[in-house]
Amino acid sequence: MIPGGDSKKPTGKYLVAYNKITKDRFLPTGPELAQSAQLFDISGDKMQLILDYPTIGEPHYAQAVAASLIRDKSVKFFKIEDNSNSYVSKGEATTKVVREGNKVHVYMTAIRSHLTPDNIEGIKLGDEVYFHVTNIEQDWDVPHGFAIKGAATGELLIMPGETTTLKWVPDRVGIIPFYCTDFCSALHQEMSGYARVSPAGSTVPISFSTGTNQPKSDSIPAK
Ligand SMILES: [Cu+2]
Structure with a gap:
């Protein structure tokens, strides 16, 4: 050659x-x-x-x-301000979990060394869950991965500044772990969280939080 x-x-x-x-x-x-x-x-x-x-x-x-x-033509990372994906979260403050009928959209961010949110309640059996994960790193060579136990799709690999979506149809009630799948720093294994799947017909409302096992109080609707 x-x-x-x-x-x-x-x-x-x-x-x-x-x-x-x-x-x-x-x-x-x-x-x-x-x-x-x-x-x-x-x-x-x-x-x-x-x-x-x-x-x-x-x-x-x-x-x-x-x-x-x-x-001179290579892209080192994608600028987060140029990310036009309709499911982007440009910062942790805009992350959210939204129910639309039986579809649940998780607007998630990944940055060393946590996923936001990392604790999700209110998903029910029969739901389709879409994890829209934005890697908000703005540095070269820091991809993050995303996988959830039981998903039919193996995993995502998300480049800095990009948003990628993983669909997950839970098949059992329980606490299901999700995690970063790309070794990203010494604290890579901190990049994990849990989604609770409630029985079909459950009235558990959607709620979410980060860094705690308690939902944010303002994310629980008043009774
Ligand atoms: Cu990571």
Whole structure:
């Protein structure tokens, strides 16, 4: 592989070779050895091996281009103020849980190291629950994940500044944990919470809170 090899203007300075057979290059570790890659400088009359390293699996082809073609155009994170998702929460103060018939919309935020809200009451068997999770981080390389036990969808991966939705149809009454699935800091495992699922026909009102196992008093409607 030569950088730009599939373009009209290949960059003829380097060559990468992917090698299936690597005997004599690595310490013997078993009947199979790691596949190897090699980087050559081909700018002179005689090519020179400048790096020789194990690589993953059995690669058959690759592409490379000069970093200068990409560097200035890459997105490091999405600006939260530009997020136009109709289910965005641009800050923790705007998070909420809203019932619409048998649909429950959870407007949630994720930032190191908690989910807001992290305690939800009033979901009932027969509901469809939509977790609209906004990663409100504004920093490079801090995705968060989201999963809830029993969801048919494995998980979400949410980039900084983005909103993504996970649908969950609870199939049992109980306290169901949800959690961040992307290791995001030393306190990653703090990024978790619980949703209570009440029986169908229950009159438990929707309420939610963060950092406590008590619902906010103002989120409980007056009797
Ligand atoms: Cu996280």
